[in-house]
Amino acid sequence: MPASLKTCAPLFWSPDLGIDYGAATLSLRDLLPQVGQDISAFFDPEDRLKVGETLQLLWHPPVSDINGWSEQPSELAHSHLLRARVSGPDQTPTQALHDLHRGKQRFPLQILACMPLSTALKAQPLDQQAWSLPGIGSPQGACLSWDEIHWCGRVDVDGLTCLTATNGMEGVMEMILEIIDDQVSGLLSVHLGPGGNTYELGRRVLVGAERLAIRRALERAQPLRDTQDAYLVD
Secondary structure, rough: OOOOOOOEEEEOOOOOOOOOOOOOOOHHHHOOOOOOOOOEEEEEEHOOOOOEEEEEEEEHHHHHHHOOEEEEOOHHHOOOEEEEEEOOOOOOOOHHHHHHHOOEEEEEEEEEEEEEHHHHHHOOOOOOOOOOOOOOEEEOEEEEEOOOOEEEEEEEOOOOEEEEEEEEEOOOOEEEEEEEEEEEEEEEEEEEEOOOEEEEEEEEEEOOHHHHHHHHHHOOOOOOOOOOOOOEOO
């Protein structure tokens, strides 16, 4: 799927799907949006979705959808990248205004494509201009946000490495990397914080200060393990 499309993740998917999320097991087939399906989801107003727009959506299974891959890292293998078209407003003006005041907006979507996330990321062509690591200011001067992490964890899944970290500004960062010998390639860079969330795709070989920052994070990262019992079935 093209990295040039805007990428984001819904706050949560429509609660009208008839799925009992309290069940002991859940079927991945029932949970995962299907190509051709019309479905709705709630988004942060900062995502600024437009009717008729085609975008890419990160889809996580339920536990990591709420808590991130750090809580259930095995779900990285079950995460998907969707391509969807925003079909139109899904609410009356009164409902839309009510949800906007609650910090969310509901949009209907038509699912155009669905691919396992690891497959989509590995297939990305090299594009050194795709994105860059976020920077921050500090009393000592500007630096990369990955140089100022408070905690870091990692897990290796499907030949990829997921690195997640927190910093002192209520921010959470995630990166999915492909590491081959001494070469570290970033495939997905995520920053979640009070100022908004960003999801950037594209294969980049990390060099210079970026490579040093990620290498230091990898060295200090704690191993991530699932915090809940397995509940997904194919």
